[in-house]
Amino acid sequence: MVEEKEATIETETERNWADLLPELFPLILKNLCDISDFIRYRAVCKTWCLSSSISDLPPQFPWIVKVSEGPNLEFYSIALKKLYTIRSRCSSDKSLLGSTGSYMLTKQYGKPDSYSLLNPVSNSEVPLPVLHVCNLIWFPRMFTWYNPLSFQRDDYVFNTEMERLDGCKLDDDRWNIIRAGGRGSQYRCYYFKDLFFRVDSYNEFTKVMDSSSHKELYDIPPPKYKKTYEKSLRGPYLVESCGEILSVSHNHSYEWTNFKFSIHRLEFGNGKRNPCWVELSSIGDRILFFEITETFGRGFSLRVSDFTEFKGNCIYFINRLQALQSGYLHMYDIENSKTILIDTPFAPFDLKNHINHITWFMPTLKLI
Structure with missing residues (x-):
């Protein structure tokens, strides 16, 4: 009887996680590299939750979402x-349109101008200001983000192929509109460091404009490609x-299974000459991530030093070209x-099948 009582007391003591020595918390957190383990740690009890900060979570390697x-x-x-399966807070009156960094873009049924950003991991939602100056049919397709590790509000922008960029700073609860001249559908638009880049799809010249003054700064000739890249x-x-602007192009084999990438870095020349593209044979300890479709390529970059199990000097890309109907x-x-080809639950190896x-x-758990 005494032995049973002692065993009961010992079990109760072991389960009293709130009494864990405070000096042990940093040791535990140090070993929680994955966001799912970090969330479970903070859910043990109030003491454990208060012992940690969202900033304690190390950088996460990107996921893919269906x-x-x-x-x-x-x-x-x-x-x-x-x-992982996560139940979103998105109710029956909203549809999920795709991922924009750490958030999912949602749209409310019956309200064509009602969009919001939903983080299914933190269960937080941010409404987007109404945009009146363009055809909203393009909004889900052209809404994107840059600089994914900062998770700042003004990293989210809306840019179209109609030779204009609509940038949104969510803390202002409005869209900052940037126009770049006439209209036309031949441009792919990008926004980096308060600069607006327009790549002409016909001649591949890159026009650079200051987003504040709306002054056009440069008209940069296209990179020079090797003959092996031309087809x-x-x-x-x-x-x-990492503070540089890279230009990435690719071609592929007839079977769409082998690709070859060409990478160039933009050199501004310290204002002494017109900027130009310089070919790179390596990107060092960096990893590029792309989603490639017929009309655009969205990309971001991470350093491999934050992810010891991966090697750098490589490109992870989701191929969503029409020849495959969807993405591998x-x-x-x-x-x-x-x-x-990376094996995932969403992409079978049979390239003839339609995939998700x-x-x-x-x-991330950070709020924008």
Whole structure:
């Protein structure tokens, strides 16, 4: 009887997690690299939750998400090879349109101008200001984000192929409109560091405009490609990477299984000469992430130093070209010019089958 009582007391003591020595909390947090483990840690009890800050969560390797109507969303962690199902707060009167960094873009049924950003991980939602100056049919397609690790409100912008960019700073509860001259559908538009870039789809010249003064600063000739890149060349797509602007183009084999990428860095020349593109044979310890369709290429960049289990100098890309109807995930080894198909729950190896619409998602608990 005494032994049973002692065992009961010992069990109760072991389960009293709130009495854990405070000096042990940092040791536990140090080993919680995945956001799912971090969330479980904070859910143990109030003491554990207060012992940690959202800023304690290390950078997360991007997930891929299968876009669906919800409410259950499926996410796949490439790093851990785990599939997560998260029930979104999106009610029956809203539809999920796709991922924009760490948020899902949602639209309310029956209200064509009612959009919001939903973070299914933190269960937070941010309404977007109403946009009156363009055809909203393009909004889900052209709404995007940049600089994913900062998670700032003004990283979210709306840019169209109609030679204008609509930038939104959510803390102002309005859209800051930037116009760049006449209209036309031949431009791919990008926004980096308060600069507005327009890549002409016909001659591949890049026009650079200051977003504050609306002054056009440069008209940059296209990169010079090697002959091996000329056939079936797609792009260029621009991406900001560690403070640099990179131009990325690619071609592919007839079977759409092998790709070859061409990467150039924009050199501004310290104002002494017109900026130009310089070819790169390596991007060092960086990893580029792209989602490529027929009309645009969205990209972002991370440093491999934050993810020791991965190697740098490579490109992860979701191929959503029409030839495949939807998307497969590939990894391109820049050094060896080798394309590897990444196995995921969303993309079977049979390239003839229709597969789910997948896109990148940056898991975070931070609020924008």
